Amino acid sequence: MSLANGRPYVAIPGPSVMPDRVIQAMMRPAPNIYEGDIQDVTERIVPKLKQVAGTDDYVAIYICNGHGTWEACLTNCCSRGDRVLVLVTGRFGRIWGEVATRLGLEAMVMDFGKSDPANIDQVRSSLQKDPSIKAVLVCQTDTATSIRNDVEALGQVMKDLNHDALLMVDAMASMGCDRLDMDAWGVDVVIAGSQKGLMTPPGLGFVWFSKKAMAAYHKADLITPYWDWGPRANPNLFYEYFYGTAPTHHLYGLDVALDMLLEEGMDQVWIRHKRLSEIIWDKAETWGPIHEVRLNVADRAYRSHSVTALSMPSPKADQLRHMAEHEYGVTLGIGLGMAEPGTPEAGGYFRIGHMGHVNAHMVMGVLAVIEDILPRLD
Ligand SMILES: *Cc1c(COP(=O)(O)O)cnc(C)c1O
Numbered sequence: 460m461s462l463a464n465g466r467p468y469v470a471i472p473g474p475s476v477m478p479d480r481v482i483q484a485m486m487r488p489a490p491n492i493y494e495g496d497i498q499d500v501t502e503r504i505v506p507k508l509k510q511v512a513g514t515d516d517y518v519a520i521y522i523c524n525g526h527g528t529w530e531a532c533l534t535n536c537c538s539r540g541d542r543v544l545v546l547v548t549g550r551f552g553r554i555w556g557e558v559a560t561r562l563g564l565e566a567m568v569m570d571f572g573k574s575d576p577a578n579i580d581q582v583r584s585s586l587q588k589d590p591s592i593k594a595v596l597v598c599q600t601d602t603a604t605s606i607r608n609d610v611e612a613l614g615q616v617m618k619d620l621n622h623d624a625l626l627m628v629d630a631m632a633s634m635g636c637d638r639l640d641m642d643a644w645g646v647d648v649v650i651a652g653s654q655k656g657l658m659t660p661p662g663l664g665f666v667w668f669s670k671k672a673m674a675a676y677h678k679a680d681l682i683t684p685y686w687d688w689g690p691r692a693n694p695n696l697f698y699e700y701f702y703g704t705a706p707t708h709h710l711y712g713l714d715v716a717l718d719m720l721l722e723e724g725m726d727q728v729w730i731r732h733k734r735l736s737e738i739i740w741d742k743a744e745t746w747g748p749i750h751e752v753r754l755n756v757a758d759r760a761y762r763s764h765s766v767t768a769l770s771m772p773s774p775k776a777d778q779l780r781h782m783a784e785h786e787y788g789v790t791l792g793i794g795l796g797m798a799e800p801g802t803p804e805a806g807g808y809f810r811i812g813h814m815g816h817v818n819a820h821m822v823m824g825v826l827a828v829i830e831d832i833l834p835r836l837d
Pocket residue numbers: 473524525526527551598600601602629630631632652661
């Protein structure tokens with residue numbers, strides 16, 4: 460028998476739960492895109508986006524998902540044949556490196572496995588040996604493994620070495636969830652999308668960039684018309700923000716979502732995510748000895764505050780997800796990049812998304828559902 464009727468809860472690592480205020484802001488007829496309200500909305504979104512990322516420099520907004528921003532940031536800063544250092548701590552970092560290769564860059568991949576963060580000392584020595592490296596690519600949170608890399612420490616290494624490389628951070632899963640102080644930490648490029656910590660439907664991609672990245676842009680030879688961030692960050696005419704029709708309803712939603720983050724205060728937003736994560740870890744660690752549930756990342760310092768990857772003997776994770784969705788109304792995330800799809804191990808992984816518009820009772824509800832199911836799987 461199913462207990463799933465009622466408000467469904469999609470607890471996957473994006474798209475995340477949308478606040479009612481965001482949904483309501485989007486429920487309106489199409490606006491004029493040549494003048495009026497939509498231009499004001501866009502102009503007030505820009506400073507709020509910068510504030511959320513901790514930068515006074517630039518931001519470009521694209522109509523795209525996260526994959527689009529991977530391409531956007533590389534094409535604006537790099538030239539064919541440039542060498543980039545790709546720090547891989549899961550599937551997302553690996554694909555970003557593949558994007559770099561396909562764009563004609565020389566991607567030097569440092570793979571740190573599926574449970575450990577990027578090793579800062581190894582990165583330091585690679586940078587020391589090679590002054591020609593143009594950019595360092597890292598996911599703050601790799602959503603597949605839920606490893607959280609120490610971006611502040613990487614920024615410090617770049618400063619210590621006074622290296623010319625740009626520090627590029629994929630903050631798709633962490634923006635609005637984990638602390639990120641772009642300017643203070645010396646990060647040159649940050650990418651994110653609308654559908655995770657920013658609580659808006661999928662469809663907007665953001666690239667924040669520093670003055671150093673802007674200088675690199677003036678020498679880059681991979682720039683294409685659509686991805687060109689110059690006019691988007693400094694438009695003379697409104698249509699240049701989006702190189703075409705504005706993503707009207709997404710902008711209305713995003714405007715409110717950013718207000719909600721700033722009303723709460725970024726420090727408080729980050730503390731809320733950290734505290735909710737600790738509630739999840741505390742509980743999941745008690746399941747381990749009884750139900751063979753394992754958190755993917757052992758050290759709390761390197762666990763994401765927006766997504767938690769777990770494993771259990773296959774196919775129990777698949778069964779758990781299926782029962783949670785169909786009997787309890789909670790959708791959990793699938794394992795990603797942990798085992799080859801179709802192999803016997805593939806049914807042994809799941810993830811809990813806890814990013815964006817989440818509070819204690821939502822997270823505790825997910826935990827209680829899992830706890831109710833676990834003995835039924837033994
Ligand atoms: C979600 C995600 C992406 C990809 O975003 P899409 O919108 O699915 O293209 C990239 N990197 C990270 C770290 C992510 O979490």
